[in-house]
Amino acid sequence: MKIGILGSGLMGATLGRLWAACGHDVTFAYARSEEKLARLARQCGAAHGSIAHAVEGADALLLAVHWSRVPDVLEQAGSLDGQVVLNCCVPLNDQNTQLVVGTTSSGAEELAKRRPGARWVACFNTTPSESFDPVFARKGGANPPQVLTYGDDAAAKDIAGGLIRDIGFAPLEAGGLQNARFIEPFALATVELAYVQPGGPALVYHFEKLGG
Numbered sequence: 001m002k003i004g005i006l007g008s009g010l011m012g013a014t015l016g017r018l019w020a021a022c023g024h025d026v027t028f029a030y031a032r033s034e035e036k037l038a039r040l041a042r043q044c045g046a047a048h049g050s051i052a053h054a055v056e057g058a059d060a061l062l063l064a065v066h067w068s069r070v071p072d073v074l075e076q077a078g079s080l081d082g083q084v085v086l087n088c089c090v091p092l093n094d095q096n097t098q099l100v101v102g103t104t105s106s107g108a109e110e111l112a113k114r115r116p117g118a119r120w121v122a123c124f125n126t127t128p129s130e131s132f133d134p135v136f137a138r139k140g141g142a143n144p145p146q147v148l149t150y151g152d153d154a155a156a157k158d159i160a161g162g163l164i165r166d167i168g169f170a171p172l173e174a175g176g177l178q179n180a181r182f183i184e185p186f187a188l189a190t191v192e193l194a195y196v197q198p199g200g201p202a203l204v205y206h207f208e209k210l211g212g
């Protein structure tokens with residue numbers, strides 16, 4: 001699958017590297033230094049280029065930038081009509097302390113308003129990047145950790161689900177995009193658990209229903 005990474009930082013670089021290791025054709029885009037993108041691409045047998053280059057012909061895109069960079073990335077990305085976009089962004093202020101969208105809307109819904117033709121799937125926004133390598137290393141084991149996965153396009157969610165499984169997680173169906181109103185605040189709970197509470201940042205979760 002041809003995957004364009006729009007934002008090659010902690011989330012984008014790690015997910016792109018792992019998808020490349022699974023045999024996907026990955027293009028890294030959007031970092032402050034071209035050299036960083038080139039190095040990343042070299043390290044994992046991937047490509048790098050502009051946002052427009054990463055978007056063109058991609059089967060799936062990952063949007064992985066700070067909320068403040070979203071307008072710039074979308075402008076460079078164009079209409080995104082018909083394209084599957086996995087969105088892991090949490091709509092945070094510059095200090096990363098508060099949500100700047102919430103209760104009556106969400107980051108995911110605002111993105112869908114800005115690019116209504118794109119096939120948005122929210123996922124990985126409640127999963128710290130530090131967990132990706134250890135989960136990938138355990139891929140194939142029993143009870144894989146889950147990734148809350150939500151959006152209004154079932155076929156796009158299937159594509160996202162495949163990419164989530166590829167790196168050792170299980171997609172947890174979490175309904176429509178509007179549920180971002182509840183899930184994006186939960187991302188801040190995972191930040192507390194990963195980065196403030198003891199035990200290190202490689203936090204994963206596994207919900208369980210006991211109803212049989």
Ligand SMILES: NC(=O)c1ccc[n+]([C@@H]2O[C@H](COP(=O)([O-])OP(=O)(O)OC[C@H]3O[C@@H](n4cnc5c(N)ncnc54)[C@H](OP(=O)(O)O)[C@@H]3O)[C@@H](O)[C@H]2O)c1
Pocket residue numbers: 007008009010011012030031032033036063064065066067069088089090091092124125126127128129130187
């Ligand atoms: N990190 C996590 O564990 C985590 C977990 C869940 C959700 N999220 C969400 O995922 C999104 C991405 O987070 P992240 O931690 O991956 O962020 P990050 O490490 O800061 O990566 C963002 C990328 O955007 C690039 N960038 C920033 N400003 C730029 C500019 N002016 N021009 C070009 N490129 C620019 C950065 O370039 P450089 O590489 O040069 O810095 C970096 O590659 C955020 O919305 C965050 O809330 C993160």
